[in-house]
Amino acid sequence: MEAAGEPPESAHSPTMVGTEIRRLREEYGIAAEPLARVLGFSRKQLSALENGRVGPDIDLVSGICEYLGVGTKRRAAIMDAATDGWTRGWWTADAEQMGARQALYADLESGTDTISEYVFALFPGLLQTPAFADARLRCEPARHGDHFDPAAAVAARATRQQLLLAPDGPRYDVVLDEAAVRRCAAEPHIVAEQLRHLVAICSEHPNVTVRVLPIGAPLKGHSAPRSAYSIYRYRDPQRSVAVAVDTLTEDRVHTEPAQIDPDQHLHARLKAAALDPAPSLHTLAKAAQNLTPMQGVAA
Numbered sequence: 001m002e003a004a005g006e007p008p009e010s011a012h013s014p015t016m017v018g019t020e021i022r023r024l025r026e027e028y029g030i031a032a033e034p035l036a037r038v039l040g041f042s043r044k045q046l047s048a049l050e051n052g053r054v055g056p057d058i059d060l061v062s063g064i065c066e067y068l069g070v071g072t073k074r075r076a077a078i079m080d081a082a083t084d085g086w087t088r089g090w091w092t093a094d095a096e097q098m099g100a101r102q103a104l105y106a107d108l109e110s111g112t113d114t115i116s117e118y119v120f121a122l123f124p125g126l127l128q129t130p131a132f133a134d135a136r137l138r139c140e141p142a143r144h145g146d147h148f149d150p151a152a153a154v155a156a157r158a159t160r161q162q163l164l165l166a167p168d169g170p171r172y173d174v175v176l177d178e179a180a181v182r183r184c185a186a187e188p189h190i191v192a193e194q195l196r197h198l199v200a201i202c203s204e205h206p207n208v209t210v211r212v213l214p215i216g217a218p219l220k221g222h223s224a225p226r227s228a229y230s231i232y233r234y235r236d237p238q239r240s241v242a243v244a245v246d247t248l249t250e251d252r253v254h255t256e257p258a259q260i261d262p263d264q265h266l267h268a269r270l271k272a273a274a275l276d277p278a279p280s281l282h283t284l285a286k287a288a289q290n291l292t293p294m295q296g297v298a299a
Helices: 014-027 032-039 043-050 058-068 072-087 100-109 130-139 150-165 178-182 188-204 257-273 277-291
Strands: 112-119 171-177 208-213 228-234 241-246 251-254
Touching (some): 014 043, 014 058, 014 072, 032 043, 032 058, 043 058, 058 072, 100 112, 100 150, 100 228, 100 241, 100 251, 130 188, 171 257, 178 208, 178 277, 188 208, 188 277, 208 257, 208 277, 228 257, 241 257, 251 257
Antiparallel strands (some): 112 228, 228 241
16 A cells, blocks of 8 residues: 655656655655665665665665555656666766765756756856866865865866756756855956856856846845755656755755745745846946956056
8 A cells, every 4th residue: 555645756866766765765664774674785775875875776766666565656756767867867977076065966957947046155056167167176175075086076067067058958047146246266367257158158048047136135024045055846747846055064955845945935035136137147247347457457
């Protein structure tokens, strides 16, 4: 007999598949250790699946569904998501080299219909130039593991950007705090190039929108955001949603309505307070011009 609850809110992302498997296990009231043991897998393998650290192990997912007696409709949805999550997991082989945190974001971006972000300190990773990404990735080596390779990380960011700008890429809507525009997070000429890159992408790709949030813009209810975040809406029938909250040391992924609703409401308020796209691009272009030395004038 199938456990109570709706069909899975899984999507193409391995993180979302793992969330659904953990939710399924909890519905049936079985702990991870005995479930892994009875299926002939290690506890570590089940943990990696539930945490989305690897592409879904199809045999393990199938075994869990069969052992728990998951209903036909729900099982089909879970297996479809797991299969798609595995085929899309291009980032898994190089996760250590590109950085675990970036691999998580590549995972979450997979299978999305829309991505909405608020960025307050740096330019969004999905829109960074190779020079800006390289400058940022090299400036804090202590934040990365022993196998981290800046070149691999820059290449991974380029791949993520290519997928975003592909004909079937998701809609991307970012609210960019003016502080990120005004504060140089790299050498001025690199930042100027990055600003021009943002303008070019938004001008050439209608699925990408950047809105600049002025520092002095009044926010409804004085709802000052406490951190950067990304909201992912997926293409699955359930229209699943996940939110990744960016902190200094980790990224927290939320999938439950009580966790994601506040961020969705906050994002609506930030968009309302931000400049429209056209004046936002003008602001970015002007900032790039101000950082570019005039011809014939020494820098």
